[in-house]
Amino acid sequence: xxxxxxxTFFVLMIVAGSLAATAQEAREExxxxxxxxxxxxxxxxxxxxxxxxxxxxxxxxxLSHYGRHGSRYLIGDTDYDWPLATLxxxxxxxxxxxxxxxxxxxxRQIREESRKRTGELSPLGAEQHRQIARxxxxxxxxxxxxxxxxxxxxxxxxxxxxxxxxxxxxxxIKNPRLRITHDASEHDMYYMNQPDKKLDAMxxxxxxxxxxxxxxxxxxxxxxxxxxLFSDADYAKYNVDGERLVSLLFKHASNLxxxxxxxxxxxxxxxxxxxxxxxWQQNNAWWYITYGPSSLSGxxxxxxxxxxxxxxxxxxxxxxxxDAPGAxxxxxxxxxxxxxxxxxxxxxxxxQMEIDDVNAQGWHNYNIFPMGANVxxxxxxxxxxGGPILxxxxxxxxxxxxxxxxxxxxxxxxWDDFRQYYLQKLDGYAGAADVP
Numbered sequence: 135x136x137x138x139x140x141x142t143f144f145v146l147m148i149v150a151g152s153l154a155a156t157a158q159e160a161r162e163e164x165x166x167x168x169x170x171x172x173x174x175x176x177x178x179x180x181x182x183x184x185x186x187x188x189x190x191x192x193x194x195x196x197l198s199h200y201g202r203h204g205s206r207y208l209i210g211d212t213d214y215d216w217p218l219a220t221l222x223x224x225x226x227x228x229x230x231x232x233x234x235x236x237x238x239x240x241x242r243q244i245r246e247e248s249r250k251r252t253g254e255l256s257p258l259g260a261e262q263h264r265q266i267a268r269x270x271x272x273x274x275x276x277x278x279x280x281x282x283x284x285x286x287x288x289x290x291x292x293x294x295x296x297x298x299x300x301x302x303x304x305x306x307i308k309n310p311r312l313r314i315t316h317d318a319s320e321h322d323m324y325y326m327n328q329p330d331k332k333l334d335a336m337x338x339x340x341x342x343x344x345x346x347x348x349x350x351x352x353x354x355x356x357x358x359x360x361x362x363l364f365s366d367a368d369y370a371k372y373n374v375d376g377e378r379l380v381s382l383l384f385k386h387a388s389n390l391x392x393x394x395x396x397x398x399x400x401x402x403x404x405x406x407x408x409x410x411x412x413x414w415q416q417n418n419a420w421w422y423i424t425y426g427p428s429s430l431s432g433x434x435x436x437x438x439x440x441x442x443x444x445x446x447x448x449x450x451x452x453x454x455x456x457d458a459p460g461a462x463x464x465x466x467x468x469x470x471x472x473x474x475x476x477x478x479x480x481x482x483x484x485x486q487m488e489i490d491d492v493n494a495q496g497w498h499n500y501n502i503f504p505m506g507a508n509v510x511x512x513x514x515x516x517x518x519x520g521g522p523i524l525x526x527x528x529x530x531x532x533x534x535x536x537x538x539x540x541x542x543x544x545x546x547x548x549w550d551d552f553r554q555y556y557l558q559k560l561d562g563y564a565g566a567a568d569v570p
Contacts, residue, residue, distance in 0.1 A: 160498050164411050168402050170500040171414035172388030173421065174468045177205050178262045178506030181531035185273065186545055192514040192524060194274040196453050197461040198446050201266070201508035202471045203297040204259025205392030207248045208385065214245045214252070217382045220374060224364060233404070234363035237383070240399055244386060247395055255293040256392050260300045262506040267304035269531060270461075274512060281311045282460035288318040289327045289466045297506075298465040312460075325441035326466050333438050342423055342430035349419050349489050353412040356380035359405060384413050392505055414500075421499045422492045425472045427484050436477035436484065437563045439470060443477055444560060446511065447553055454513065454523060454549070468503035475502050475509060478556070479537040480529050504530065513549065523549040 164170045169177065188194070208214065221238040224230050230238065271278050278284075284305060288298040295318045302314055323329075338346075359380045364370035387401035387410075402410065423430050425438075442464075453459035476483050483502065487495050510528040515521075524546045527534045533545040538555055540548065 159496075160493055161411060163498075164414060165407050168407055168410050169388075169391050171410040172391065173414060173417040173499050174503050174505075175385065175388035175392065176500045176504035177258060177391040178266075178504050178530070180265065181269070183532050186533055188514055188526075189516075189524065189543060189546060191516040191519050192546075193276050193517070194512050194514050195276055196450070196459040196513040197270070197274060197277045198450055198453075198511040198513075199270075199462065199508060200442065200446070200464040200466065200470065200474060201263075201297070201301075202468045202503060202506060203255060203291070203293040203465060204262040204300075205256045205505040206259055206293050207251050207254055207256060207393065208389055209253040211252050213382055213385065214241075214248055217241060217379055217386070218245050220379055221363075224369065224374070227369070229364055229366045229369045231363060231365045234365070237363060237401065237404060240401060241386070243398075244390070244393075244395055247393060253291075253293060255296045257394060258392055258396075259293065259505060260296065263297045263300040264304040266506060266508065266531070267301040268308070270301075270510070271305060271308045277461055277512075278305065278309055278312065280309075280458065281313055282458045284312050284314045284461050284463065286314065286316040286463040286465070287322050287326060288316070288464070289323060290318050290320060291467070294318070294465045294467070298463065301463065301465075325445040326464060327470060328438060328441050330438050333432075333435055336432040337424045337435065338431065342428075345430060345489055346419060346423060350416050353415045355409045355412050359383070359409065362404065381413075384410075415493055418497070418499050419489050419492050421472065422497055423489065425469060425476070426497070427476050427486050428489070429486050430489065433486060434563065436473040437560075439474040439477050440560050440563060442470060442474060443556060447556060450511070450513065450549075451553075468507060471507045471509060472499070472503045475529060477559075478509070478527065480509070480527055480534040482535070482537075484537065502529070514546065525549045525552050 218238075218241050221230065221234065221241060225235060225238055284302070286298050286302055288294045298316060298318070302316060305312055306314065354377070356377050360370050360374070360376045361367065364374070370376055383401060383404055387404065390396050390399075390401055405413075422428050425435055427433055427436055446462075449462050453462065478484075481501075483497065485495065485497070487497070507530055508528075510531070512526045512528065514524040514526065524543070526545050526547070527536055535541075535544055536547055536552065538547050538551050540551055
């Protein structure tokens with residue numbers, strides 16, 4: 135019994151050490167690059183690693199994709215107007231510090247740039263998608279050779295439509311012979327941006343809210359930030375919704391990297407790096423609960439993308455019958471990319487864990503859904519020797535692992551194994567039979 139206890143203690147020490155190392159990895163990453171604390175406001179970085187060579191004789195011949203729109207302005211006018219009005223009122227009463235007054239000036243510039251553009255694709259967002267298209271073409275030239283068909287669809291939101299058009303224009307520059315069809319219609323929204331009242335109602339039940347509020351209280355240094363902005367502590371305490379103000383300033387600091395004003399100034403000087411890390415931990419946990427596989431939200435939120443995954447599989451089944459199927463491109467939002475990533479279990483993002491362990495176990499949202507985030511499935515075949523069709527998954531253009539039993543060729547997997555595994559998973563969900 136003593137030996138077993140020692141073994142158990144040893145294993146627990148190894149696990150604890152591993153979790154601490156993973157948490158430290160995130161801290162080091164955001165300390166080196168504070169922009170990563172922006173979660174879904176992180177500007178797209180592009181691939182971080184080289185691709186693994188395909189098995190001998192195999193070449194890519196079809197690509198299936200779902201991508202988020204590129205960098206954008208904040209969606210609501212209130213996100214701009216409310217903090218600006220709050221700072222202006224305090225400034226008129228002489229209640230701002232020198233830093234607070236300077237931040238007010240920067241917020242005026244941010245507001246002016248975004249006027250009449252809330253929610254729209256920024257110039258950087260357009261460029262991100264042109265670059266993604268260039269890399270897609272250069273990495274998998276066989277897919278885009280000749281007069282193959284490229285079928286593209288977008289949600290009906292203009293920033294997604296423009297993201298699609300920028301990618302398609304770049305592909306046409308690379309190969310003017312491409313035959314492109316593109317559309318954005320309510321007809322396809324059942325899988326492009328699926329509504330699901332049942333899952334939405336489960337996102338933040340009382341227990342989840344209470345646990346998140348407790349977690350947030352441990353990682354919420356907003357009072358220290360307020361003290362830098364306001365010269366009168368009592369005024370800030372009794373006349374300002376301080377938590378809301380700091381939260382919005384953090385959002386603007388994060389989204390500034392997506393606008394042209396990023397070339398002129400920053401808002402990161404309002405915060406210490408440790409504070410940025412704390413705010414990121416809040417958001418990381420929130421996204422895990424509301425769109426990830428957290429048991430607090432029923433452990434089923436990723437199934438919001440069940441129609442999308444079925445569409446990906448069924449479209450592939452059809453396209454794989456063709457000699458040169460080309461590519462299927464889809465353009466939407468991070469609220470699709472994140473749960474799709476979890477539904478697929480890319481890089482282990484389908485793991486369930488306690489809220490306090492999310493960061494420590496390597497669930498880092500900035501690696502999943504930055505502006506321009508995308509999931510690509512690249513299909514390979516061996517024309518000379520035959521054999522099974524292989525598929526490789528890319529998350530933000532980096533190779534990702536899949537939770538399939540046969541890992542002998544990873545990151546390449548047999549399409550038949552992929553298809554069987556995920557169709558069984560989808561069929562096992564209670565709400566599976568709701569595709570129009």
